[in-house]
Amino acid sequence: MKSKWLRIAHISMLVALTIFLCSCSKSTTESRIKLDVEENTSRIGLEGPLSPQADEVVFPSKSIYLVVPYAPGGGTDSIARAFARVAKKYLDYPIIIVNKVGEGGGRGMREGIFALNDGYTLTMVTSELNTLAVFDFIDFSYEDVDPLTLLNSEQGIVVVSKDSLVHTIDELIESARDSKKKYSIGSAGEGSVWHLAAKGIENSAQIQFDYKYYDGTSIALVDLLGGKTDIVIAGLSEVKAHIDAGEVKVLSVLSDSRLSEFPEVETFSEAGYDFSIGTWRGLGIPKHVDENIKGKLLDIAQKVSQDEEFIATLKVLNLNYDYKSKSEFETFIKADFNTLELLNQKLDAQR
Incomplete structure (x- = not known):
């Protein structure tokens, strides 16, 4: 009988020990999981919710x-x-x-x-x-x-058709004053920079222009070449080919100094008018x-x-x-x- 009770006591102790060890293991695992979660949460807080690779924008992905x-x-x-x-x-x-x-x-x-x-x-x-x-x-x-x-x-250039009777800005201004002729001037629309340039010349020289507005300087130049407008102000790039072809004449440049491409052409300032624009x-x-x-x-x-x-x-x-x-x-x-x-x-x- 005594031997029987000793065996029962031994088994009980083994069961209790197993339960204790399992409890310790669970506690350790939970603590480890908690630490891992806290560490990962801290890392996310420092680096942002997404890695740089995941957050990178694929651009462009079309035209x-x-x-x-x-x-x-x-x-x-x-x-x-x-x-x-x-x-x-x-x-x-x-x-x-x-x-x-x-x-x-x-x-x-x-x-x-x-x-x-x-x-x-x-x-x-x-x-x-x-x-x-x-x-x-x-x-x-x-x-x-x-x-x-x-x-x-680029600076503005004042050009006229090769068939124009004026050859310099002085001749244009003198003709406009003496004959009371109202020369037409084309620009890339009302309010464009070349429209403001024309207003500057008009005001400085005390003459008046008849304004014509286009959807681009290239279109205004078509009318200049066709004799439908008298003057166009444009950038060098827009008139250089026409100048080289002898289709237009340069009257003046609206810059503070002469252009290297046309060293013989005086500036509007040299003609006695304090005005330049580009x-x-x-x-x-x-x-x-x-x-x-x-x-x-x-x-x-x-x-x-x-x-x-x-x-x-x-x-x-x-x-x-x-x-x-x-x-x-x-x-x-x-x-x-x-x-x-x-x-x-x-x-x-x-x-």
């Missing part, structure tokens, strides 16, 4: 549109097409040019600037972004666009584009705009290469707006 606010064939369109062609080196998808004409460039810039901010719409922003705002022809301004980079700038062109995107996507677009813009092929193409097209970084471009646009605003106020006061 990108580049809005050009003027007709094909002009300086702005030529720069856009050169940019799109060179961009093929750095993108798996093409940049598609979309020409949106009207309102002196206002329509195209409005549609591009206020497009869906998913990064798939770039816009060629030009000096008209400021001149149209100064004239109150548009309900937006440089503050509504996110600039990427400046690509080009145009510029760059790239912009809508506001509030995702920072990762904007960074990719900025990287592409910088690579293309500093690519030797792009620079060489602009030289062949007689387009003055003028690169400015994003921050420099932002400062440049604001300063240009302030200058044009003061100029327009001055012209208004002198009327």
